[in-house]
Amino acid sequence: MSGGSVAVNVNDDVGHYFQTKKGLRQGDPLSPLLFNIMVDMLKVSLAEKNWMGNLRELSPIWLMVGFRFSDDTVLFMDHDPDKAHNMKLLLFAFEQVLGLKINFHKSELFYFRDAEDKVELYTVLFGCKAGNFPINYLGIPIHFRKLKNCDWDKVEERFEKRLSSWKGKHLLIGCRLTLINSVLSSLPMYMMSFFYIPKGVLMNLDYFRLRFFWHGDENK
16 A cells, blocks of 8 residues: 555545555455455466466366455365475565565365375465365355254353343343344354254254243243
8 A cells, every 4th residue: 555646535626646655544445455456466377277287287276265354264285295395486476576464374274085095295285274174154154065963052151141141031032032033043143154063963952942931030
């Protein structure tokens, strides 16, 4: 932002242009837009089939960028040390050209199946730690297999936390029903918009609702 110039427009009257000297504040809506514009160059570079020879074998080449105030970037790559070296070189060139610094200490490397025997090589190469599935991305657990009941534990914990803050035994039946329909029943909706909820988890959530409705005490 320090190399550009801006002007203030008031009632279609554009003032004098002046150069910007500082960056954007955290939370500025322009910040994630600029990030997406800059990181789009990385996406274009990855899409070039003739880049460094071995990199063109990536199948598929995906780059997902979280919009708004999330600047998470997810890269998918085949299990191949040569391609990994070329990917590291591309990321280094991306930093040098655009002046952006990739924080590998906050990055994680996820692997599955045959790549397990080369995890240490990849973590040393990229300077990041190895993560475990499921990946928590934008509040959603992502796994290469079908989610198990234990992957829904956070939803059940949210039920318990919400119930522990309510004094249900002091509420009328109608008030409890309103809280169940307006609050409790909406807690799993976000995850249910992506995944089918297991029957076991659904039974547990129904148990929480019934317990609160009939007893009003989360401990009964």
